[in-house]
Amino acid sequence: MTDRQNLLPQNATGFECALSESLDRLPELQPGFDELRGFKTAPVQESILPWLVVEYGLGGITQYLPDLASVIEYGLRWQRVKGTPQGVAESLTWVHYAFSTFYEAPLRRTRWHLYELELDRFRDGEDDLATIEAVVRMSDPARSEFYRAWNGYNVREHEWSYTRWGHGIWGDSSGVFLHAGGVKWSFGRTFDAGFHELTEAELTALGAWIEPVEGGSISWGPFPWNTPGLQWVSDAAASRAQIIATALLAKTCWVGVYRQDGSPIGFRKARVYRPVTSLFGGYYQAGGQGWIAAAAPGPNIYVEALMDFAEGDGETVHSW
Template identity: 35%
Template sequence: MSETLLPDNATPLELAFSATTNETDRLGPVFEQVPIYDFTPPPRMLPWLVWQYGLGELSPYLPNLYDLIAEGVRWQRIRGTHASIFMGLGWLGYSGRIEEEPTWRRRWNRFQVELDRVRDRDLPDLQRIDGIVSLSPPVRSIFSRGYAGYDIRAFITSKSRASGAIYSDHSGVTLPSIGAKWSFGRAYDFERQLTEAELTALDAWVPPVPEGGLWVDDDNLWVEEDFLWAVPGIQARRDAITAAVVAYRPWLRFDNAQGDPIGYRRALIHPVAVSATGEYEVAGAKWTTLTSAPTAMILRGRTGFGDGAGQTAASVSIVFGGGPVAGLKSGLLWLAPDQFSGGVALSGTPVSIPFGLTVRERCTFLLTF
């Protein structure tokens, strides 16, 4: 009789039952001749090993079955931890930081992931990220949002500032068949010196005065001067140009590689001056809004989620004035090419902006003269 694993106090009935059901004597020699395929399985065995290990749910994220078996088993051992989420994101070429909801929230089991970069494509990247991240955490946890570059949080009474929050929910949009919300953003900064021709077209050109700012050095005609006597000439010129330019309603026009407009986005413009605590940071310096003695202007526009989705902008231009054609609401922030009319357009600045459903693109111009 084959060696039994029963304890010493086993009864005769138990020993007899073990002996009659033990197939080791008959199958043991044959089993020893079967090669172990787990380490170097032939291709025909791979689907069966995937089924045996229960790795079918991971196959959309690791289509190479050899990688799936090697990595999937490791992932299963740590599933339900932060490490499993990071491992899954690594398969897709991303990494991130996990943020869990505070315990005092009603939906305390939700969590967000701050990705290390903006997603490459809306689809299929976000489907894959949502799928692998949703499979990795504990059963009680729910993946609610992914973001990078643009993160505005919901307003919480007594816990956040209303000026930097959204009253309804965190920033972002959802896509069909994907459970999580997505919020991405990119920023593009440009320096632009307005030329005499451009300022003339805007009816904002004022001839320059010497740097010293002395009236005795000014050789312009009196009929051309509109400076205040109490303000130095060079600053008075800046004030006059700035006031004339910011009086316009500015727009950003995005053109494709063929030079055709993709759309227009409403922008804002402010007179600014350098400040160590300024709210804008462009060209290696901080700038703050200043109406009394500005030295430049900041013009900024940010597209909305889905504006121009599927197209790529090759240049962005500033358009002063203009707006919706007759019959459209005046408060629209994004206009298609056939919905915009009028305005004075400046020459375009080369860019490469791939518009998407989940990304807001921010363009900031530092305008000097």
């Protein structure tokens, strides 16, 4: 009886103290308490994992993780930050994705509760989109909704006084919905096709061929000297490049992409078609170099075209 205790006040009678101590079951139960302490965590027993998943409310994520031990490990960590950007990041790790930008709609917008993600890469497969949508929406804050994700192509809706003309889309942002009520996806892959030096035959067909001149000044010829922006310069090579570029830029540019057998996959009008000059870190990237818009036509013209969603799906571009 020496290990038994009572919690009675000092004025309790001897009988009351003896009765209280006789009802103290701690000495018999203490060994069991010691055994139970920490049994769920160190080490985790395989036999109780299903019950722990139910206890912790992690049944909804079991399909995204390889085993129940991983569900417990990652699920408990996720539950602590669920409803925050970190919770979204945790859930994306289950399906081997991540995001580099967490964009929340400005408070000035009517639908201020929407948020968007810039994923770390172009999706590996179309089936991944439904999985990404499911795991992210499990991490939604109560006040917010996962609305859109993008990678490689992101054009936002135009807002008066907040966006520049040409940098937005009237009334909506880029992307498509795969099903009603789902997330909008906006993906684009960039292909750097490198340089193409126009041949004499190509320039002749375009009506822009000029014979090269060694040194001195280029001689007078049937060139569009009165074209706005064309200036006379003494260097023959620079004059020739300027005249050819001016003649080309006066035309509309289309980009064609072709299969290996030479048959066309499709044609797109260039959305960027302008003279450029090389500059490290320039906002145009081609041929492993950076480029910026040039003040006057010269030897380099930057061309960029945008294929539409699903255009050429499953095809392999061999040439352009």
